Amino acid sequence: MKRIVTFMAILVVVLSCQAPESSESEPMKPQKIVVYQVFTRLFGNTHTTNKPWGTKEENGVGKFNDFTDTALEEIKKLGVSHIWFTGVPHHGVIGDFPEIGVSSDDPDVIKGRAGSPYAVRDYYQVNPDLAVDVTKRMEEFEALIARTHKHDMKVIIDIVPNHVSRHYEGKNNPEGVKDFGADDDTSVEYARDNNFYYIPGEAFQVPVPKNGYQPLGGENHPLADGKFDESPAKWTGNGSRLAQPDFYDWYETVKINYGIKPDGSKDFEELPAGADSLDWKKHYEFWQGKDVPDSWKKFKDITQFWLGKGVDGFRFDMAEMVPVEFWSYLNSHIKNTNPDAFLMAEVYQPALYRDYLWKGKMDYLYDKVELYDTLKNIIYGHGSTDNLPAIFESQRDIEHHMLHFLENHDEQRIASPEFAGNPWKAMPAMVVSATVSTSPTMIYFGQEVGEPGAEDAGFGDPSRTSIFDYIGVPQHQKWMNGGKFDGGQLSENEKALRNYYSEVLNFTRKSSALMGEYLELHSFNRQQNPAYTNKSFAFARWDENQKLIVVTNFDEFQSVKTTLKLSPELLKAWNLEKGEREIKELMFGKKKTKLRVTDNRAEIDLELGPWESAVFEVR
Template sequence: MTTPDWVDHVVWWQVYPLGFTGAEQAAPETDAPVRHRLPHLTAWLDYLVEMGASGLALGPVFASETHGYDTTDYYHIDPRLGDDADFDELVREAHARGIRVLLDGVFNHTGRSFAPFRQALEQGPEASTADWFGITWPEGWTPGTEPDYADFEGHHHLVALNHAEPAVADFVADVMKHWLGRGADGWRLDAAYAVPSPFWAAVLDNVRSEFPDAYFVGEYIHGDYPADVLAGHLDAVTQYELWKAVWSSLAEANFYELAAALERHNTFLDTFVPLTFIGNHDVTRIASRLDPSGRLAHALVLLFTLPGTPVVYYGDEQGYRGIKEDRAGGDDDIRPSFPASPDELSAIGQPLYHLHQELIGLRRRHHWVHAARARVHSLSNEQLVYEVYDAGHSLFVAMNLADTSVTVQVPAAARDVLAGAGGLDGTGGRLALPASGWAVLGPAS
């Protein structure tokens, strides 16, 4: 099993389509007309390219009841977003610009309106799909009697699939192959941590037999990432440990937490290259956490100079704010709509967008960073100097969180300032950083 070569170069722009396009919060009546909203997203592909990204990571686009993670039909585009033709056009336009497309597959659970589940409820224990779910049938079941069933983490409207049932594995593999055949380049596997690893291994081996160039990344929040990757035959998992360390270290001025996370990150890289991010559709916006501190730029520098496959969550590049809340509708603030075109964005976000362009450009000129390693050279609560390296390359990064300027020691090989604001002394080895400053340095050119 090898990860496709194209992943070495990709920078994802992650979009939650139902929010991005301003779709209704719930699925319309069955006879409601299709709303062709995916073209709204197609109109932003040039913006993605101009930022420097090369991949579009889509949130749920399949028919669902509400937020997309309660899928009802895995073979049809959500009518709030459009139809197959709209999807095909989006993929065609993306590929014409060299943009890869990642789909979001919710294969741990379904919505209650998922046809095989409705069939099981209507026909009872003898239904051909009864074993697709963890249903507890009452003794002497009669039609119309609602049985108990396994769900996702106590959310009873999300019906857990039975991953020990071979028909479920065949179904999931067929869904994946269907959309890869329509042009998708890979899959994000939602709540992958809640699915037994042997299920993923069997399904992904099946899919790769027809689509060897596809990429599969699982959503894992904590645990033994390398073991999960190997057991599930995944290419990568989401690096939540590093995400937490980045924002927490910057918010609390505690680089020791980040340094410890980087040691763990290096051990993961011995097995796989994680998906790295500082924001996504499930967490409070990075600008809401860090912008008041003046340390938002530091988070971006970490994202684009550390090893991993980086993801930018739509709106983060414009400084969008949003607080994740643990309540019904608590995700709405972090999944906003975007205007019809980039021309309608506020000028307030332009400096941050340009910083994304600068740092993504730096990353793409040093694409070897993707699977490199990191080592810390100098560490205190408010200052950090680290090196990213492989067998033939090095970059050096220096950060200052203090509200006063400082001078830090950097390795003698750090000779040129490539980005940021820092002054090297004439002989090298010492770097002056302004208050809340940072710099990326390289060897002498």
């Protein structure tokens, strides 16, 4: 259903112990973290050719220098505190760079033409595609770090400890740092200090293609011969132990050995009992003087290198595929260098969350399989908000550490027909995601202007903006407007969408209550209020300075007109004065409504349109 939705808004009503004028004139100190993930090589690309399997000359490629002061300031204004620059380390890519002595990767073991950022080829350099002058590519990235800091935002980059490119080639190692595999005993499947696992006596074979796949879409290339020289073969990144992995395996990568034997047993000292209650300093002390596997030291050196460049934190790919003891070792060393380093990771098994937080010393984990997947199902129209309270209750002890998102490079674009089709359909989910806990909120570049990811880029499938190919991002390009970064080519509806995101994100950065307590009101209203359905969701957030009621309507067609009831638990916590008062919203529209409080109940007159949300503050 397409509609102009500039009328949609978060309704924010402020009722505090201070006078309303004081609340509005004295902005609160930003507290929530907002992460802006950007695929670095796509951000500044202005080409609109979008040819499947197109070269960078045909389809274009963005550069570090495209993140101008203007661009960074506009990102900052969106409400962003941290930028995750995805795809910075030098990964496998098709094409020669003779100026720096780098030859093309083999198309038989590369996905796409531009290559996956998760098949890192050299951890001590940046992707040469991202530089205007490839001989000064590191200097250009260092300048981007400095510009980002100048705009009061932090810099995050990817580290992928589970695997590296099949063609890893450390041409830029610091003095004394040996390359991955340089000292490996390749005659055995496993040795503790080998960096890789091997298949002795067998050579690697390129997977048999499926579904008509051809490297580079069938284009002639001198290296595209169905062969890749690797003998003995190494285990593949996802754990395949076959010399010829399956086409759907992560065949472009090889798995790193962390001292886990092939039978799954550990070949290193484990953490002591009670380690989950110890801070990172105690973990750091524990590892001093310990003999750890060589791969641990290599990744410690890599992260220390990037911290030395001014990087403020890391996003760790597929963290659950690497032992938690390694994370204790690595993250405590990172924190010892920079106690404020921002560490977030992919962990998709809820049963492992607490181990990777408390023992592994992660700061934040993706909340994908619980919150994201549930919200996506609700947006689809198949799910029920009745499923949300149990998620938040089960995460009460770790809620601050569960990073919330509705898009990232792995997930379908909200605006794609395969997902919501209309980006406004997800706005109730955005409000819930951003305000329900003290955790960080993450958005993916282009999400805020309704990018549908519809291009057939080559290796990647439409509905997800390709991370494997050179491609343009049309909606983002409209906002970029040839380098003005002013949204000059966006429609009024698209501008309204970006404004909506900006209002939500900036509000979360300023509201002190969103770093305070939480109590869900959904269950109480479902029991006591027939007009309140499983398409709505309501909860309270508060601290000593501010009391908020958040209500959302996920229904695409039906308005909500009801009396929202505050639960006895909330009445006790808030100790509200009896009486009726008029309350008004703050962020949009200045609507007015009534709050009534008696001896044993309180209620708010509520009217929300389709996909509309409201945030009320109560004094």
